[in-house]
Amino acid sequence: MMYRWNCRTITVALLAIYALVSLVWLRYRTEGWWIPRTTHAVVTDNLLDVQNATCFPPADSIVQFQKIFAMGFKERTDKHDAIALAASYTGLDVEWLEGVRAADIPPKALPAPAELGSWRAHMNALRHIVENKITSAVIMEDDSDWDVNIKAQMLELARGTRALQDTRGVPLSPYGDDWDLLWLGHCGIKSRGEPKFYVIANDTTVTPRAHQNEFVRPALAEDPNFEKHRLVFLADGAICSWSLAFTYDGARKALTALSYVGIDEPVDLGYNFLCTNILHVPYRCLSTFPSLLGTWAQRGPASRDSDITDGDKTWHEASSRSLTYSTMLNLLPLANTQTTIHAQWDDVPAPEIDLASFEIPPGYLYTPA
Template identity: 40%
Template sequence: MRSRQTSVIILTFLAGLILWRVLDFSDAIDGGMTSTSATTIADDESEWEIEKSLGEISNATLGFERVFAIGFEDRMDKRDAMTIGASLSGMKLEWIEGVRWKDINEKAYPAGWDKRRNNPAELGAWRAHLNVLQKIVADGISTALIFEDDIDWDVTIRAQLIEFSRGARALQNTNSSSPHSPYGDDWEVLWLGACAMRTRDASYVYQIPDDPTVPPFKHRGEMIYPPFVKPSEMHKTRFVLERVEALCTLAYAVTYESARSILASLSLQPTNMAFDVSMNHLCMNKDLRCLGSYPVLFNTWRKEGTNAHDSDIHDDWEDVWHEKWSKGITYSTMLNVWNLIGGGKTVQAQYPEVSPQWIEFEKLEIPRGKLETYELTLGELTA
């Protein structure tokens, strides 16, 4: 009898507990959940969505819809190198044929082009870049990354781009957890590879301190240093900048809308400037919202050989032999080909003063950056 009474008490207690949980859950659905717990869950979900969006950068096109490389088909050596580098980085390239100025009908020259003053090869480069933009517009490509055919990048490029994208989104004030691009909602040009860069009229800069992939100060040539920062602060710091102006279109990204604007500006209106100078003016005049990285994330490299073989625009360089080199890339993909090609995970820095000299690149972490406020005083933009 005592056992039956005990069982009834236990069953009554369990029924009451179940009823209390049901009512409590119902209250939560009706808004009874406390604001603190609701906010925490919302914040967790938002952070998860942001991380999911940033994860798109790990795909074969680095978070863009397409990646194009411009180069001449008969420069098979350059295509070999870029194809190997892209393969080792798990990157998918689509080649766009370069254009030689002699093959351009003079009627198709931009109005105002001065053949006597300008290097004729610059006209071919101008047309080749416009051909890529034309394809982006014609095919309705949402975003595209465009390379020239002689560039290099760090073996940690995806980790670098993820942190760059955090900076780009912060500068654009992109609060959406699902932006149109992992790089934000409001950019028009991402200038990721240049030989000169500066920024103006920008009060905010995204600063990434202690970045182990930043090249030593003396090995950078694309800008003396941002004038809002002391040289002593530059050694391991990367900056994501807005309203940038740059020279050399080594690597840059565009959206469908900005590709259409650039194509219209450079094709339908008179111009007497090389492609990169024209792009610089569009950024300088704020016709486009241009963001960039200092130091840059993509830069020039050269295989072992003579200067005469390096450029397809300049033919007047001396025939002087040089070793292979890469400009401003710490853990260079091109200089580590033989460390990577057998599936290796350990690579060497190209600069002896860098520490660590050898890294397991998949384990290297890029620190989180933050927005900083600066008062800018600009110097000259020089290549």
């Protein structure tokens, strides 16, 4: 009798331990470094509840999106490899979405003549967000690049977007609940509406003016006193769609305007028109200047750089646009577990930084006089 009782007790104990281990394993599996696979869970403040694994920097939490997608052609394995490596070394979880060639789109499905492959790839990504009810997602191009300090940057961005929205209490999204699109990667952008900014002063990751190549910028960014500051603001007039973040409703409204209604423009101008609120769909876009994410070109002939336009055989070294501490250009130091990261230019305030001690300065709200 005692023997049977002990066996039963041991069995129950083992089942309890198994259940506990399973829960811990599932939690580990579903919570990434930048984004969890689950919807936003609010405990105290979701600005600080996501950093559940080792990452840079060790203090504070990085803000979450449910998914990050990179779009590109299956045969561009070189770009796929680069995105996978950069994501791994900086603690991101990036999933791949296949690009679309214009020739593969049936004529009856064509809405407009401009850069159809890129447009359709974006529409597929937006539809994927809508069909799968993804609460928030990033869509990036396959040649996207980001700063090695992306997590610290995104955390301060979240503080800025919350401040601009006058967020009270704990929002459902770490970025506040009054936005549709975060334009994370662009080659030019303007501010919209009231002149109100979140200023991250003397941010070492800001691309120096001499190396900025954005075509347009907010008026405040023209002020020499703000050249070293990163600005967060309500945005429109953006060019280039290197990286965009959408809420579920933002993706649904974008799909409505750019596919169901349709416009006769490239997809980045479609998003531009959405943010400018001229497509009869209420839309709210937030962004930064300079751009947070950039684009890169690997070492080789210019003909390899783009899948939309054909370059020539001119040889160039690897380069990154809009970023001081490019992840793509620092893959070898990261692979060697080095914490010393190099800027891609020598004439910057800090040609080298130490990831173990580097910090993004806190920002503040600012309204120009």
